[in-house]
Amino acid sequence: MPDSTxxxxxxxxxxxxxxxxFRxxxxxxxxDGGWNGGDTVDLVGDFFIRLGIDINRGDYQVDAVPPQAVSPEAAPDTVAELLAAHEEFTTSGYPTGNEGFFxxxxxxxxxxxFTLLTFPTASAARVRRAMSVLRAAGYTATGQAPTSPEAAARTVRVDDGVLRALPDWRTLRCARGPAPCPLRTSRHPTASQRPGAHWCSCRANRPSGHRPLAPPRRRAATRRDTRP
Structure with a gap:
């Protein structure tokens, strides 16, 4: 019997x-040993379904750690209803001076x-708040460049998305000291660890001196000069 590979x-x-x-x-x-593409796709789809995978949903289903949130459909009515549920935003009328209107x-x-949100009078801070609300719901929200230098309206593109679970920040430290990384904000969404090194979440936009911290080297022993 041949050895199994x-x-x-x-x-x-x-x-x-x-x-x-495979069978x-x-x-x-x-x-001639070839496989028909259409038939093969059908078989692979059935294979995933038998494993409990919904082939019409995203690849987050097979993540080892379940996501924190999966966005609803990125349809205009769905996105608008979710955002307007927050008191800072409204779709009712166009009240003068109300920067929460969109x-x-x-x-x-x-x-x-995708859905395109337009904020005719919103400040940059209010638009960032809107993107934060949408991202917390799992959406991918991206601010769009103005159509012209004179354009006052701010726009945000909203796509289906997934808010993936982040690592335990308590296990991360950085060059600022042994404490957990002080810059672990939503601006730094990624972090990783590997044996022998602890990586903070600030690999991008890292301040000077803020870098991955390797385990401390053992300091070589020195002999004190005790001669008179």
């Missing part, structure tokens, strides 16, 4: 699903549908 356990439910997929693909193999329109860049 399998990199998975065929006795587990997941392994059995992999084995079934099904081999069963539709052409005489309206939502559908957008299409040729690849995906």
């Amino acid at each position: 399998l990199k998975y356990d065929p006795t587990t439910p997941e392994g059995q699903a992999i084995s079934r997929l 099904e693909v081999k069963s539709i193999e052409d005489g 309206y939502a329109e559908s957008g299409d860049d040729g690849f995906t549908d």
